[in-house]
């Protein structure tokens with residue numbers, strides 16, 4: 001059966017508490033998931049009080065402040081700090097999003113903001129989840145141009161409309177995905193069947209290649225996708241679309257792939 | 267790591283081998299399509315049934331029999347039964363596939379569900395015909 005409760009060694013306990021010293025009125029508390037593979041301890045939530053006068057406006061700023069000034073053992077991923085690399089995806093205040101583009105002020109909880117890793121994945125350490133399986137699923141859809149015709153002597157041409165199908169006329173097309181996996185880890189279907197279900201992120205990418213007019217492997221791609229588990233585990237619950245920090249619509253892309261498969265039957 | 271029937275079995279394989287698994291079944295479209303077709307059919311059929319149901323519940327056996335001896339009523343009721351049982355079966359299959367991960371239990375449950383719905387469907391059709399031709 002699908003597991004609805006955490007296994008014993010994943011149950012979260014109470015952690016340490018760090019008070020801000022010499023801070024004024026402007027303070028905020030963050031509760032952060034901590035777990036290390038060294039040793040036998042269960043995960044815990046550590047509490048950090050931060051002097052907001054000394055910290056930047058984003059959740060990532062708070063994490064960096066903690067790492068630099070309070071607790072250097074805190075582990076998380078980040079790189080671009082501007083919502084383009086997808087490294088800093090985590091669950092903040094109950095929703096999956098990017099720490100670098102989430103303003104502390106916009107958190108629904110005024111104080112005591114809870115930060116945990118992306119849900120339902122094995123944890124490597126603290127806020128760093130294991131993404132290997134999702135990357136392999138992405139590789140399995142062969143996300144590159146496939147052609148049989150000899151390569152042209154110049155660029156492969158595409159009409160502006162066809163390019164817009166990928167980039168989105170409003171800049172929110174499937175090609176804009178940053179592979180942060182906020183969507184996939186918010187999808188209940190992925191939680192229960194992630195070993196076989198490709199999940200919204202990978203399916204959005206699959207749709208990006210299915211709809212690329214320069215690609216000549218559309219039929220083979222659809223053949224590979226038509227599977228009760230790889231594709232049809234999507235029940236249009238739409239969590240993915242509401243989770244995407246880039247405003248993309250994976251649920252719609254998945255529906256489009258299902259439509260292409262239906263089209264070739266009739 | 268694969269999990270089945272509560273047992274955990276450690277497999278040494280590359281992430282790509284695990285992601286590709288047994289490959290694509292190249293099916294699933296039919297299930298998806300019939301779920302939509304039966305849902306569409308159920309819209310007018312359920313409206314029709316809901317319209318007639320209050321009268322049938324309060325009617326005597328003879329009155330109900332008279333209602334059902336009308337060929338339109340009997341045929342529409344049979345169509346409703348087909349769509350409703352088919353749609354319910356497809357839905358239940360999805361739930362089993364979603365939540366049951368045991369390699370033995372899952373196929374057993376899927377087969378049992380089909381038998382159950384086939385049996386119940388045949389019984390319902392038999393009942394309609396029996397009342398109709400009695």
Ligand code: SF4
Pocket residue numbers: 186187188189190199200233234235236237238239240241250251254
């Ligand atoms: S729409 Fe599909 S992919 Fe998105 S959350 Fe729902 S089941 Fe998952």
Ligand code: SF4
Pocket residue numbers: 176177178179180181182183184200201204243244245246247248249250
């Ligand atoms: S679709 Fe959005 S949430 Fe999903 S991986 Fe791409 S950018 Fe992230």
Ligand code: FES
Pocket residue numbers: 077078079080081082083084085086087088089098099100101
């Ligand atoms: S650090 Fe690159 S997306 Fe947040």
